[in-house]
Amino acid sequence: MMTNRIPWEERPDGCKDVMWRYSENPIIGRYHIPTSNSIFNSAVVPFGDGFAGVFRCDNKAVQMNIFAGFSKDGINWDIDHEPIQMQAGNTQMIDSDYKYDPRVTFIDDRYWITWCNGYHGPTIGIAYTFDFKEFFQCENAFLPFNRNGVLFPEKINGKYCMLSRPSDNGHTPFGDIYLSYSPDMKYWGEHRCVMKVTPFEDSAWQCTKIGAGAVPIKTKDGWLIFYHGVINTCNGFRYSMGAALLDLEQPDKVLYRSQPYLLAPAEIYELAGDVPNVVFPCAALNDDEKVVVYYGAADTVVGVAFGYIDEIIQFIKDNSL
Amino acid sequence: MMTNRIPWEERPDGCKDVMWRYSENPIIGRYHIPTSNSIFNSAVVPFGDGFAGVFRCDNKAVQMNIFAGFSKDGINWDIDHEPIQMQAGNTQMIDSDYKYDPRVTFIDDRYWITWCNGYHGPTIGIAYTFDFKEFFQCENAFLPFNRNGVLFPEKINGKYCMLSRPSDNGHTPFGDIYLSYSPDMKYWGEHRCVMKVTPFEDSAWQCTKIGAGAVPIKTKDGWLIFYHGVINTCNGFRYSMGAALLDLEQPDKVLYRSQPYLLAPAEIYELAGDVPNVVFPCAALNDDEKVVVYYGAADTVVGVAFGYIDEIIQFIKDNSL
Amino acid sequence: MMTNRIPWEERPDGCKDVMWRYSENPIIGRYHIPTSNSIFNSAVVPFGDGFAGVFRCDNKAVQMNIFAGFSKDGINWDIDHEPIQMQAGNTQMIDSDYKYDPRVTFIDDRYWITWCNGYHGPTIGIAYTFDFKEFFQCENAFLPFNRNGVLFPEKINGKYCMLSRPSDNGHTPFGDIYLSYSPDMKYWGEHRCVMKVTPFEDSAWQCTKIGAGAVPIKTKDGWLIFYHGVINTCNGFRYSMGAALLDLEQPDKVLYRSQPYLLAPAEIYELAGDVPNVVFPCAALNDDEKVVVYYGAADTVVGVAFGYIDEIIQFIKDNSL
């Protein structure tokens, strides 16, 4: 398969970090569409000869919804002014009080979207599309309360696989990453614990809660996942980004997991905004060598960060918990 | 099918309540087996020419586990001194940090047990047995965090159905009853909200959280369920028992639901104990006319209460929310 | 004025307490009327040749409402089976989500009832009656959130006076007693702080919150009030009863206030019930020598306690904070 050319900017001189920010961040501002209060935790995929995406745009009533968007270069985006209208997929029950934090991946013949779906509290919504124009909503994957549902980009052992983070119905002060399987995108089971928070002494940035971010990237060294970790400071939650490698055959088995973060709030658009101190990855584009991670910043805007896959994998191995 | 003779005691003179307690409550004391600290939220079913059951016996380290037991009359019980040892059922993954609050029901050819299973927090464990000697543990139904999983006694529309109460990982201060379906007791989906807590002004005893209790009883008026409701007083949670009727075909549809409770803590063994002020139903035996509900009292002992099914159904209809 | 004969039982042999319980407590059980779950914090007054009262009866849906009742001897009560139906008094706005914890007093030509009235949260409801059959509801005294509104039995300096306890909208963990004036039972102002909680070291039983109980009794030494005090133990709130003397002319001025409690939960009907460890005075009957205090016990039943007024006043003076 031809890979579209992903956005890219080389590592700045003098920078020794394994990943680095785009010099023109944020790539999407809070008022990018007329109704928006903020546009942040959002997901993108290759599509046609360019890219498509599903974007979290909170409006000025601070209602949360997801919107389709398109781009030629992955940096400049046309985002629809109206939220996605769902049609019935594998169910007629497509209730949704709100939608946020989408992820997108292509499996077999279509694009699957997962998001945090409001059904008597947050749970994982699922939909598919062929063209980012018509979307077909399926059964929610789980009972409430759950967030950060992320599908693997292919079936494993003949079943769909999803990472998720069981939650409560508020600003959950805990959270680990689990894996679940489904034969049909309708019924889910074989729930396995994958990664738990770390002891404060070992890696404090991920000691309060963790959640899957981008769709896993298949590498010869395992599934590469970018995830967020949270520390509870005396002035609130701080969200940073780490990475891990999961076993290709048994993806509930963690091979390596970064003790240091790869990206943490430090730029002013990450430190100040509707929710200060948030770096929250939701998607990644990659070719054979390079990866660009899309992340929400301060729950307000979208930024991207770059890295070489080999360097990242080596970094995780060298700095593993 | 012949129905075993259920325990029974007539309504006391002068009593006008729709349900009434057994005069010799509690039927099982806290030290009923040598290691036990308390024996309470437990489940029973007809078995052979008598009855069998699965009992929550916390030991004197206050470790929670479930034990099999047998009775000729449903009142006097022989409970095993060792907890149930699970064998692998439809999975090899039968981890369990703790087991509590069992329910039991017979479907098709075997007895199914559900309970609150400790797997990185509370979730719903499932097992089956043919003889209450060998037990086969299956996949957990859901991701954590969940409690009060109760199976319907038959498939509906060709699928297994389970009521449950999504929770958090502590003394959950919220909780509604949901319904989920499974084609195979392994993968679960089609999650529907069934009943939510009530506004304080409407029915305060069930305004904080509610959870399914006994296995639903099929009646011509619908599925009769006994459930617990909780009010958060200034001195802690108070658990009472109500009842509802669910639609026979669409069991996520509530037909009637009792505004008043049917049983609430008032006797000293319900008011004082390891957790004061708890009436917590987990099972019911019935014949065509009568029902006897088994309930945990004060998280310490087991009591039973009696009623006529017709009267109970009429009461729910006459006093419905 | 002729005083009706108040209920009375002499101090038991060997008892040295300033107040003592009735030997046949509780005088009103939780199921005293057919619908009731509990009957507790309630108020009584002399009426005709006997007594009348307003009773808090929570029903079995745990809805809170107030009911009229009558008694010849103050001990044996006939309580109406239907709650009081209010008519419009000095306003048409007589909304009420719930009613609880009534107090009653006679001023000039009628009986005034105050209670905790649900109007977007708890506030102080006011009504009057001439006959305990027809009741006329007036404007709420205050904005939410407030509880324990108690009127003085006569105007002071030409104005109605009310004690109350500003609160929040939950299980308020703080609370002091204030005094407010009104020229007309409609508009209230001149708000004064009367009594605050005590430092833990000085008198711990009243260190968390306090609230007025019975209608003040006029004595030559000042207004005698019985009030409740609360300590927050590791297992919840414990409510006890104290007493104080307020200045006759300036009732926001505390002359004496009991450091020890006069009555605290010790009997089983006070220690166990819907809310354990509650003694909550709401009314008192008195003649020239004697007083009988009516109190709710464990938020479940009604008890009474006796004392000699002179002894009580002397006790307060001798043991004042």
Next chain:
Amino acid sequence: MMTNRIPWEERPDGCKDVMWRYSENPIIGRYHIPTSNSIFNSAVVPFGDGFAGVFRCDNKAVQMNIFAGFSKDGINWDIDHEPIQMQAGNTQMIDSDYKYDPRVTFIDDRYWITWCNGYHGPTIGIAYTFDFKEFFQCENAFLPFNRNGVLFPEKINGKYCMLSRPSDNGHTPFGDIYLSYSPDMKYWGEHRCVMKVTPFEDSAWQCTKIGAGAVPIKTKDGWLIFYHGVINTCNGFRYSMGAALLDLEQPDKVLYRSQPYLLAPAEIYELAGDVPNVVFPCAALNDDEKVVVYYGAADTVVGVAFGYIDEIIQFIKDNSL
């Protein structure tokens, strides 16, 4: 009546918002007077041929007090270096532990100031002045705990009217807007609920608490009020500004209320400061066409925002809850 020329700056090119910020915000910095740590939630009115105001200046001990100030143009302010000294108005009881968040309005013959007054906790203080030199403090309007008391600029049905927000004694996590009446600025009653917080799904920026901001502006379409709304994010409260129209005759009746906010924290002086993410309106100046709203930013400085009244009213109607 001649209207003084209010401050004004036209809508920037390309801006489509219904209200927009002054390009030289903040107009008052945190160290504007020698002792100040911050100057923010403050109120202004036309006065003489210019403007006067009452300013919340917290000093460097972070003691909260209110100060008088004067301006020719409404932008450049001379603020007194000493706080307002109150004299006795309609009472001798003018206790005040602290004063903050003033509002000012002219009624009949004098300027009335309301503020959050510390009297055993926060309540609503009232004072009047004729000249912004001598101030006369009156009875507190309510019992504690209350904040954001805002008077209407004229009597309605012959009585003074005040909006307020009942609170608790901490960082209140709830709050609705109420209306109360007084015949004499001393006794208050006829308390009515006006506006409550919205469900999270409908308008999340105002789902935690709301409070009146500027003095209501009389328009042919109703009383125009600017108010603040709060959302509780995982990193704290975020304060935004909305607007509503109240019925001219019955001001407890909401005609229209904005679902989207009109102004929310987005500039760095609103996002960072002593309390990040606060836009808090306390006053407005208007002529027949235009309005300028004064708001506290990040609890640190004062900003202003402009708009056309007709556009604002149309916006509220078009975007009403």
Next chain:
Amino acid sequence: MMTNRIPWEERPDGCKDVMWRYSENPIIGRYHIPTSNSIFNSAVVPFGDGFAGVFRCDNKAVQMNIFAGFSKDGINWDIDHEPIQMQAGNTQMIDSDYKYDPRVTFIDDRYWITWCNGYHGPTIGIAYTFDFKEFFQCENAFLPFNRNGVLFPEKINGKYCMLSRPSDNGHTPFGDIYLSYSPDMKYWGEHRCVMKVTPFEDSAWQCTKIGAGAVPIKTKDGWLIFYHGVINTCNGFRYSMGAALLDLEQPDKVLYRSQPYLLAPAEIYELAGDVPNVVFPCAALNDDEKVVVYYGAADTVVGVAFGYIDEIIQFIKDNSL
């Protein structure tokens, strides 16, 4: 040394517990002295030809203080009506806002009392007496916040040793047992962690906090300590009693520790009282074979429980964590 005859009652028929209650519990009622509201967590030692003790008697203002008492048989106690008056011991600074939960032990030539002393919050007070008439208060052992300070009955490695439980200033929801040394009862150091709470799954009755109870008893198998453990139920803390063996030379080394409790609230005087569900050991008397533990019940009264030392030690070894 002659050992006084300790109180004793044989194990009841049929009882298989390692420790059992006295049939006439409670031995000291809540109103045992005229001023008392409750008498509970208290300590006793052999003294002369009988026994002496220091008793926690809360008065009816719920002020906490400690009182001396004497007994011939260890069951019937004469407790002073006035609290202990401290004189200056090794310091002039003998401030004390309150005193509670005493322990007593004899070292070398005198009796040492430790207790929870109110000095800007709870910390460990120390005093000595020769005769239980004159008491000499010393420097507090630690900075606040600390509770449950228990001295070893002899110096170890030439230094005084104290167990304690660092706390916070409220109803501390955590707590482990530490050991500290002092050369002179004035300066303390060499702080070592001894025992921590257990994982919920291992021994839930001691999973929230633990604290030393009786003075350690020297046995050939190690220092035998009785301690309390706490579980946080949904209705509050439940206090039970366990036991452990510490190394004779290195008492911060735990040799064995009971997984099951030895005594837990089950009798009505333990289940109901000022703080329900509390068994709290503070002292033990022993001879070569037998031990009697004194414990506070429900924070209201004093009970005792008996056991054979050899059996207890064997039980701990057989049931060790």
Next chain:
Amino acid sequence: MMTNRIPWEERPDGCKDVMWRYSENPIIGRYHIPTSNSIFNSAVVPFGDGFAGVFRCDNKAVQMNIFAGFSKDGINWDIDHEPIQMQAGNTQMIDSDYKYDPRVTFIDDRYWITWCNGYHGPTIGIAYTFDFKEFFQCENAFLPFNRNGVLFPEKINGKYCMLSRPSDNGHTPFGDIYLSYSPDMKYWGEHRCVMKVTPFEDSAWQCTKIGAGAVPIKTKDGWLIFYHGVINTCNGFRYSMGAALLDLEQPDKVLYRSQPYLLAPAEIYELAGDVPNVVFPCAALNDDEKVVVYYGAADTVVGVAFGYIDEIIQFIKDNSL
């Protein structure tokens, strides 16, 4: 003794503050060493012909540790890339889960370092060095939980003296400053309360918790201490800096204490960062006239502020609580 030339910059024109910031703040950035996520609360002393220091550098796993550093001018620092490795000092027990917030002072013949040491929770670690290359760790001063241990730079009355702030094991919402003495840096006692938080009305910036900052500076007017104070805003803790004078002979006696703060978060590097709104002094350099305070800003970087000692003392006296 020769005093090294301390860093200095004159008060800017127009500035009337008693202390002012360095124009090139922050002097140490968050990525100053390769592994660091942040470098903040740190301590410096004169050393040789320049300066040495101990720096808190959190790494990118957000593990907290302390590092040695050296500087010629006190502004430009070479910080070691590896954390300090401790050797055994007056004990073999040198456990440490983490180290943070160091202070340094020279007494007699060596440099003493104190810091917050993780030993089953935070407590005060102590070490000494002669050369900032070899460090010798001593017994922890106290039981957990404690933070902000600061030694006086000389013995007083023959004993070492330490200020500290007893805490709990989380984001402690309280905290006062205490003083403790030791004859030998091993055993500590004679604990005295020095300074408590202030009433909100008196000085709100220090009403939630306070803690010692820089090592006390001996002046003819008393020990000059710089300390931090915290206010709990609705959006979290805000840390500011004040100063006080303690009695030279009895350092638990406060002579004067600043009601206003001397420095509070106002610059962007203090307002935004890993923990917004933090100014946290840990060290000061001084000569006879001048002082430079080193403080952590936003838990991210290091800043300095200047002042004249005489002016500061006069300011404290003129503005004392």
